[in-house]
Amino acid sequence: MTTARLEKLNASLGASGLDAVALNPGPTLTYLTGLHFHLMERPVVFLVARGQTPAVVLPELEMLKVEEMPYPVQVFSYGENPSEWEAAFRKAAQSLGLDGKRIGVEPRQMRLLEFRYVKSGAPEADYPDASDVLGSLRLRKDKQEIEAMRRAVRVAQSALEATIQSIKIGMAEKQLAAELVTQLLKHGSEPELPFSPIVSGGPNSANPHASPTERKLQAGDLLVIDWGATVDGYISDLTRTFAVGQVEAEYEKIHRVVQEANTAGRAAGKPGVPCADVDKAARAVIEGAGYGQYFTHRTGHGIGMEAHEEPYMRGDNMQILEPGMAYTVEPGIYLPGRNGVRVEDNMVVTETGSESLSDVPREIRVVG
Amino acid sequence: MTTARLEKLNASLGASGLDAVALNPGPTLTYLTGLHFHLMERPVVFLVARGQTPAVVLPELEMLKVEEMPYPVQVFSYGENPSEWEAAFRKAAQSLGLDGKRIGVEPRQMRLLEFRYVKSGAPEADYPDASDVLGSLRLRKDKQEIEAMRRAVRVAQSALEATIQSIKIGMAEKQLAAELVTQLLKHGSEPELPFSPIVSGGPNSANPHASPTERKLQAGDLLVIDWGATVDGYISDLTRTFAVGQVEAEYEKIHRVVQEANTAGRAAGKPGVPCADVDKAARAVIEGAGYGQYFTHRTGHGIGMEAHEEPYMRGDNMQILEPGMAYTVEPGIYLPGRNGVRVEDNMVVTETGSESLSDVPREIRVVG
Numbered sequence: 001m002t003t004a005r006l007e008k009l010n011a012s013l014g015a016s017g018l019d020a021v022a023l024n025p026g027p028t029l030t031y032l033t034g035l036h037f038h039l040m041e042r043p044v045v046f047l048v049a050r051g052q053t054p055a056v057v058l059p060e061l062e063m064l065k066v067e068e069m070p071y072p073v074q075v076f077s078y079g080e081n082p083s084e085w086e087a088a089f090r091k092a093a094q095s096l097g098l099d100g101k102r103i104g105v106e107p108r109q110m111r112l113l114e115f116r117y118v119k120s121g122a123p124e125a126d127y128p129d130a131s132d133v134l135g136s137l138r139l140r141k142d143k144q145e146i147e148a149m150r151r152a153v154r155v156a157q158s159a160l161e162a163t164i165q166s167i168k169i170g171m172a173e174k175q176l177a178a179e180l181v182t183q184l185l186k187h188g189s190e191p192e193l194p195f196s197p198i199v200s201g202g203p204n205s206a207n208p209h210a211s212p213t214e215r216k217l218q219a220g221d222l223l224v225i226d227w228g229a230t231v232d233g234y235i236s237d238l239t240r241t242f243a244v245g246q247v248e249a250e251y252e253k254i255h256r257v258v259q260e261a262n263t264a265g266r267a268a269g270k271p272g273v274p275c276a277d278v279d280k281a282a283r284a285v286i287e288g289a290g291y292g293q294y295f296t297h298r299t300g301h302g303i304g305m306e307a308h309e310e311p312y313m314r315g316d317n318m319q320i321l322e323p324g325m326a327y328t329v330e331p332g333i334y335l336p337g338r339n340g341v342r343v344e345d346n347m348v349v350t351e352t353g354s355e356s357l358s359d360v361p362r363e364i365r366v367v368g
Numbered sequence: 369m370t371t372a373r374l375e376k377l378n379a380s381l382g383a384s385g386l387d388a389v390a391l392n393p394g395p396t397l398t399y400l401t402g403l404h405f406h407l408m409e410r411p412v413v414f415l416v417a418r419g420q421t422p423a424v425v426l427p428e429l430e431m432l433k434v435e436e437m438p439y440p441v442q443v444f445s446y447g448e449n450p451s452e453w454e455a456a457f458r459k460a461a462q463s464l465g466l467d468g469k470r471i472g473v474e475p476r477q478m479r480l481l482e483f484r485y486v487k488s489g490a491p492e493a494d495y496p497d498a499s500d501v502l503g504s505l506r507l508r509k510d511k512q513e514i515e516a517m518r519r520a521v522r523v524a525q526s527a528l529e530a531t532i533q534s535i536k537i538g539m540a541e542k543q544l545a546a547e548l549v550t551q552l553l554k555h556g557s558e559p560e561l562p563f564s565p566i567v568s569g570g571p572n573s574a575n576p577h578a579s580p581t582e583r584k585l586q587a588g589d590l591l592v593i594d595w596g597a598t599v600d601g602y603i604s605d606l607t608r609t610f611a612v613g614q615v616e617a618e619y620e621k622i623h624r625v626v627q628e629a630n631t632a633g634r635a636a637g638k639p640g641v642p643c644a645d646v647d648k649a650a651r652a653v654i655e656g657a658g659y660g661q662y663f664t665h666r667t668g669h670g671i672g673m674e675a676h677e678e679p680y681m682r683g684d685n686m687q688i689l690e691p692g693m694a695y696t697v698e699p700g701i702y703l704p705g706r707n708g709v710r711v712e713d714n715m716v717v718t719e720t721g722s723e724s725l726s727d728v729p730r731e732i733r734v735v736g
Contacts, residue, residue: 036579038563041476041669041676061665064575064704080666081684107480108409112473112495115480127480178553185546191580195406196560207432211404212559297429298448301409308409316449336432 019101020049024114027305049096093121104130140324148234155229159183173212194235198226206340219245222339239344261285261331269354275317300328387469388417395673417464461489472498508692516602523597527551541580562603565595574708587613590707607712629653629699637722643685668696
């Protein structure tokens with residue numbers, strides 16, 4: 001499978017005018033090799049040059065991983081002293097003849113650490129952004145990938161249901177987040193979660209990217225839970241919003257609006273339509289209800305091995321949806337200093353429309 | 369506290385010939401602001417130029433965090449469309465007069481994503497590696513920081529003791545790792561663990577950086593567990609090695625050797641001696657026993673907000689230990705294709721010597 005993926009990359013290098021790509025540890029490297037490397041203070045780089053045996057530069061203490069490589073690779077290893085590292089990168093670049101070439105990189109993934117070492121071996125090369133080329137390799141999920149995502153959704157949903165039962169007024173956000181993580185693992189998530197869950201109550205729920213705090217849940221709070229699981233390296237990313245006891249009428253109203261926007265956004269996705277349409281469908285509902293200015297982010301992002309990847313559901317993104325693409329639909333309304341709502345599902349484009357992998361109740365539920 | 373840290377940075381900028389630093393989300397940004405930002409596809413950069421009001425460039429949906437800043441900052445925000453982002457960075461660089469200046473960066477932390485945006489605002493600037501300057505800010509831990517690390521060790525140790533009881537022959541490494549993470553959270557770790565625990569049995573234990581697999585524990589295995597907790601943003605990072613039932617005599621022997629090396633390494637650390645001495649003391653024991661070639665990594669690394677930071681316990685590192693520095697002592701012996709051992713503790717340099725924050729039994733214990 002991974003050999004086929006390497007061939008796919010080689011083919012798209014040709015088509016996109018790149019001579020090579022340089023990858024550091026992250027989803028693309030794992031997608032191409034099946035191996036996990038740590039992102040650490042020692043640089044690890046995987047180099048694929050068109051039509052050549054790929055090369056890996058890595059610390060000696062990671063050498064055992066090379067044996068697990070699914071195809072032959074050239075290995076350039078270095079010891080513990082950083083002064084030796086550059087030489088290993090220079091040898092690798094030389095062996096692949098990289099200098100002066102077009103070497104694609106992933107700016108969202110590659111650190112200056114790895115980049116400067118790669119550049120020391122190929123100082124006259126160009127380093128264009130190859131995120132699109134590399135992202136498109138992973139863009140259309142195959143059956144096996146979708147099955148893993150489906151299981152990641154299932155694990156997340158049962159973990160949520162188990163967690164809801166323990167929610168009480170007076171519980172700190174952090175405490176609830178820890179309980180949710182415990183349940184995610186108990187229900188079968190891999191220990192490396194896609195992201196640390198967001199558990200935000202009351203005014204904190206009006207911050208779409210809040211980290212859990214020591215704030216205790218109070219009656220009248222909205223409670224936003226944004227969480228996900230990892231199964232076989234694939235992730236889920238869901239959000240539901242709860243009412244802690246009785247909440248203001250306007251909070252119930254914005255939840256209704258967001259839920260309708262979520263429904264509209266989910267309905268809009270199908271093969272042949274641009275990502276923009278998904279965003280517009282969800283946004284129209286919120287704007288129609290007069291809350292447009294409080295929906296401060298795009299409607300969704302792609303998911304797969306990462307919690308944020310292509311395709312992005314933005315009003316200006318004309319990228320066309322195709323079967324196998326997977327993304328979130330997550331409209332929200334955030335009333336600054338007051339409370340916020342978000343409802344998020346995980347979608348996969350099918351041959352004729354799209355399917356929501358998630359189905360845990362979207363209605364506002366009362367907890368505490 | 370964080371205002372004092374900003375002043376400390378301003379002072380060391382002057383001393384190190386830097387005009388400014390550019391930081392992306394990570395420990396140094398958190399150390400200086402007390403705030404956590406996500407590392408995501410939208411670039412967030414914190415810019416500190418000597419003697420000026422610091423600037424932050426961030427997406428509009430992160431604006432609420434700006435209110436939590438402990439001191440005044442200039443804010444440059446951007447919307448969802450990536451084509452607008454560069455302008456925000458250009459404005460920030462202009463306001464601070466960054467072009468042509470020396471702007472320190474952290475190559476281990478900064479991605480090409482943020483770097484290219486910063487550079488678009490200051491194309492003629494130099495971007496030297498400021499890891500040492502920035503790392504040294506965090507190098508000597510104060511009482512409050514050490515107290516947090518002490519609690520992170522305590523949480524990790526009680527989580528391990530709770531986990532040990534459930535270890536059984538036939539249990540998969542992944543299953544054991546999930547149980548350990550559950551116990552870490554139950555015992556009080558923050559959900560964002562310092563790293564995903566390493567749980568490696570049998571031949572996998574001979575790989576110092578193994579990820580947990582589906583392999584089931586067998587009688588005769590050595591079992592390496594490398595784990596840690598997070599408390600108030602500070603971490604612990606420990607390793608213990610167990611015997612699953614009865615193990616070969618040589619495995620008991622290499623455990624004895626590693627444990628002695630750990631003791632020697634812990635004893636070597638005190639104010640005024642170079643980091644190299646800690647490495648040499650541990651390595652001498654392993655070399656003396658004839659296993660030198662199987663101790664394939666340095667003896668330790670600094671810890672604090674990160675699992676790997678300065679100072680590094682390498683044989684060639686002449687950096688002098690000072691009170692408040694914190695690091696691991698983690699010698700190991702890895703017999704390729706067979707089994708491996710590592711014993712790791714967390715040390716803090718005191719006024720007169722050094723103290724091990726960890727004290728969970730180091731002896732080989734039989735499980736399963």
